[in-house]
Amino acid sequence: MYKVSPTVQGEKVHFKEPDPAFYEAIGEEGMRKLMYDFYDIIYESDIAHFFPQDPEEFEAVKVRNSKFFIQLCGGPKVYEGESKGMELNQYMVRLHDDFSIYEKSRLEWLGAMREALEKVDIAQHLKDDFWNYVEQFSKLTVNTTVDGSKYYQDL
Numbered sequence: 001m002y003k004v005s006p007t008v009q010g011e012k013v014h015f016k017e018p019d020p021a022f023y024e025a026i027g028e029e030g031m032r033k034l035m036y037d038f039y040d041i042i043y044e045s046d047i048a049h050f051f052p053q054d055p056e057e058f059e060a061v062k063v064r065n066s067k068f069f070i071q072l073c074g075g076p077k078v079y080e081g082e083s084k085g086m087e088l089n090q091y092m093v094r095l096h097d098d099f100s101i102y103e104k105s106r107l108e109w110l111g112a113m114r115e116a117l118e119k120v121d122i123a124q125h126l127k128d129d130f131w132n133y134v135e136q137f138s139k140l141t142v143n144t145t146v147d148g149s150k151y152y153q154d155l
């Protein structure tokens with residue numbers, strides 16, 4: 001339950017998209033609530049500075065982020081228009097290239113996600129399945145090491 005393994009540079013990341021049963025249980029509104037709760041926690045976290053400080057821009061990120069997770073988890077294809085024809089996961093990894101994301105940032109991100117997920121009232125095994133996806137996929141967003149060097153992981 002909510003385990004975290006370290007990112008190892010150059011090591012292939014194996015992730016599995018969340019079980020559709022997770023989306024069926026949480027629903028579209030529940031998913032939106034999860035993501036808004038998540039960003040409320042992010043806003044108070046050590047990685048708050050990564051995100052837009054302008055409330056309207058931040059709101060736009062929340063909206064796009066919720067759409068991504070709704071589509072990824074098996075809901076309506078509401079994020080389709082954003083990914084510019086690229087495969088969804090590939091697009092999501094490349095979108096993060098614009099930010100210098102350290103392992104420490106990933107751990108902070110995962111901590112916020114865990115806190116938000118703990119408040120969701122659905123079966124634990126479904127939350128564990130979603131967790132396993134974010135825990136693995138987030139490794140692909142880590143692109144900066146402590147000595148400042150960059151490494152862009154391929155899918």
Ligand code: HEM
Binds near residue numbers: 109141
């Ligand atoms: C499972 C891992 C992750 C997923 C699925 C994910 C997903 C997303 C999505 C859907 C968006 C909005 C995309 C859009 O604008 O259309 C986003 C934006 C962003 N994410 Fe992630 N993310 C992950 C991990 C991380 C981590 C570890 C960080 C660390 C800081 C991070 C930082 C950001 C930033 C800075 C933005 C953009 C904010 C802006 O547009 O100014 N993400 N992410």
